[in-house]
Amino acid sequence: MTQDVEMKEQPAPSNSVPSSSPSTLHHLKEIASLIETGAYDREARRILRAIRLTMALRRKLKASVLSSFLSFALTPGSEAFTRLSSYLPKEDENEMEVDTATSTAQPPAKHSLPELEIYCYLLVLIFLIDQKKYDEAKACSSASIARLKNLNRRTLDVLAARLYLYYSLCYELTGTLSEIRSNLLALHRIATLRHDELGQETLLNLLLRNYLHYNLYDQAEKLRSKAPRFEAHSNQQVSHGLLLSFSLNCKFHS
Structure with missing residues (x-):
C-alpha cells in the first residue's frame, strides 16, 4: 500500500529539464573536478577516465554549454578564455543551458590548472570538428599544440596524445597534412626528451600515416626501422600502429 501511495505522489513529467537529470554542463564540471584531482594526485588514470567520459558526452556538446563551461573552468579575460571563446558561435540567450544546482556549489576557478586549460x-576542438568547422578546428588545434610545447607535466601526456590525433585529423580534413610533417617530427623529439612514451607512440603513428598518405614509403620504412618499442602501450595506438605497419609492408614490398 505504501508503495502505491509513493508512486502516485511522483510529479508528472514537464517540458523543462528536471532537476533529477544532470545537465551536460553539470557533467562537464564533474569531469573538470576529476581532472583537477588527477593533476594534484599525479594520477594519469583519472585524466584518462575524464577523456572517456567526455567522449560519451560528445553528441550533447553545444556552443552555449561550452561557453558556460569556459567561464567556469578558465579565468575570464585570460588568453586561453579569449581565444577559445572566439571559436564558438554566438547562440541565443534562450538556448543557454543553466545549471543552478552546481553554480553556487562550484565557483569558477581562479587559477586554472594547465591540465584543465588543455582539456x-x-x-572546443571536438565540437568544431563535429560541426564540420574544419578551418576553425585547424586554427584551434594549432593553438593547442603551441600551448602544449610550453608545458612539461606528465599528467598532461594523456590529453596531449588526444590533441595530437585531432591536430593531424584537422589538417587531413583540410587537405594540408603535409604542412605539419616537420612539426610532428619536432613534437616527437620533444616527447622523447620528456620521456612521454604515449606521446612518442602516438606521434610515430601519425608520422607514418602522414608519409603513407603521400606515398613516401622509403621515409616511412626508415622511420619505423629506427622507432623504439614501448612497454606501456595504449591499446588504440597499438592497433593503429599495427594497421599502419601492415599497410607499409604491403606497399613497400609490393
Missing part, C-alpha cells in the same frame, strides 16, 4: 582546448 578546454580539447573540448
